Amino acid sequence: MRRDIFQAIADPTRRAIIALIAVHAMTPNAIAENFHTTRQAVSRHLRILTECELVKQEFQGREIYYSLEIDKMKEIDNWLKQYRKIWETRFIQLDQILLANKKKKK
Amino acid sequence: MRRDIFQAIADPTRRAIIALIAVHAMTPNAIAENFHTTRQAVSRHLRILTECELVKQEFQGREIYYSLEIDKMKEIDNWLKQYRKIWETRFIQLDQILLANKKKKK
């Protein structure tokens, strides 16, 4: 049961959880209130997110506060970097074409 | 069978296909040579990628060249943007703390 970050963010509920706890740490019960599923289902999503370290726990008595491990999000950004390079060069190329056409018009 | 971009990139084989065709357009057979699965399995991955418009086809006789629809990748970048904002402000905050400490030392 090897889970990676990309699989973690594939589920829309998990992305919603991420968006929620990005603002501030929340307990599983508080998180579950925002969804139409059971608390246990949310708990499982949290386990998956914790397993791949996208989320961290902070124990406070019997309550557990979950918050986003923002550094882990950078891994996605890092993967995207190679493609960002592509669309940026394309943009520059397009820019140069537009510029060349402008000159021609003159 | 609603598929979104995040589900599309969840599969490691599909990410590998994306990486391959990002360099230059390739036919399904050429792509399949790089994997241990059957050509049909790769074909299915290509269908999924095409359905969510991450990939485009170019017909050339009986061959089909697949290439990356780079614009679609920006959607992931767009989603990531909100979190990038978080880690950048954290970085600035850390920076200010370090600066403050430096001043104290003096």
Place this chain on the structure above:
DNA sequence: AATTTGTGAAACCAAAAAGTTGCACATATA
């Protein structure tokens, strides 16, 4: 001490995903 509350985990189930095999079909090539 008894009860309530917050939580995770296991067992089970339905749905979806990913793979394989076998096919159909159109385009090249002999």
Place this chain on the structure above:
DNA sequence: TATATGTGCAACTTTTTGGTTTCACAAATT
């Protein structure tokens, strides 16, 4: 025209996923 090649698709199977129900257990509260 007959055959080879490149491709997609449907049927079937196995594995994975996401959900629910039921439990266990520790920390608060009564």
